[in-house]
Amino acid sequence: MKYLDEYRDPEVARHYVTAIEKITTKPWTIMEICGGQTHAIVRYGIQNMLPGEITLVHGPGCPVCVTPIEKIDKALEIAARPEVIFCSFGDMLRVPGSVTDLLSVRAEGGDVRVIYSPLDAVQVARDNPHKEIVFFAVGFETTAPGNAMAVYQAREMGLKNFSLLVSHVLVPPVMESILSNPDGKVQGFLAAGHVCTVMGMDAYVPIAAKYKVPIVVTGFEPLDILQGLYMCIRQLEAGRRQVENQYSRVVEAHGNRSAQQLISEVFQVIPRQWRGLGEIPQSGWGLAPAYADYDAERHFGLTEILPEESSDCISGEIMQGLKKPVQCPAFGIKCTPDHPIGAPMVSTEGACSAYYRYGNE
């Protein structure tokens, strides 16, 4: 199939593996940011193709995995209200809060609906004027334009029964957090191509310079990842520490200006809690004051709750590149996709789910 097979060609993959073998002289630890990249790496056995000197660790770029447990608990509280229709992408439904999940709330009678676009939630609000419609707006920079458009349209239409439960997070601040950890091992990054499609690459230039790490904006197919790794290792071996673009067929240096304009109209940068990682300054988006009426937490008068995370789950260490999923004592024993303890075992982008599904390490 065009646009897929050409990025999965085994001959070209062998070419990149040979090229990586030729240039690698030292041990290097490289983190892919995005959970989609993690799944491609584990599914296609990319780690196993590489020279033994190269270690791949898996970053925090799975939106479901980093949505804090207190936000899940707020979602559960809102979704259980009889006047509410709670709309969410499907993969949030099984993410455990401190006691239950959205799927269980639905089983107990809550009106929890899976939608495929935030604009579908706006339509649900138009179709149900006597109900309160809440959309669970989670994710990175990639999903922000769609979520911003939904609330922008709701305001344009004068909808009063629509709000967002927002848990947006940003990639550059979490990269800085990982690089600031004195126990950190990451020496180079594969940045997430789709995030840069929206935001461009400018924010990564000061990070590469300050922390002396190569950052290669990379796509999601096996050949994208092998080429991104080759570019990253080539920089490491040559002593260069720059931002490069492997995903140039999609990413432009300055990103999508229209999307950025819409985001800055609707959202403002705020501190954000990350599941497993704690609070990171200026690492998220919340609704801007002009859109405060569309803030579900404010609308429903929710107060701050600080639930306990399971002490069995080491997802924070995994997402900082300090450990791999198979080093979690609960992996595949107490924690499985059918009975997840932590979010990385639930999500289709979670590292633990990738290791469990493809199990090739």
Ligand code: SF4
């Ligand atoms: S295997 Fe389960 S408990 Fe362990 S880190 Fe992954 S999600 Fe958490």
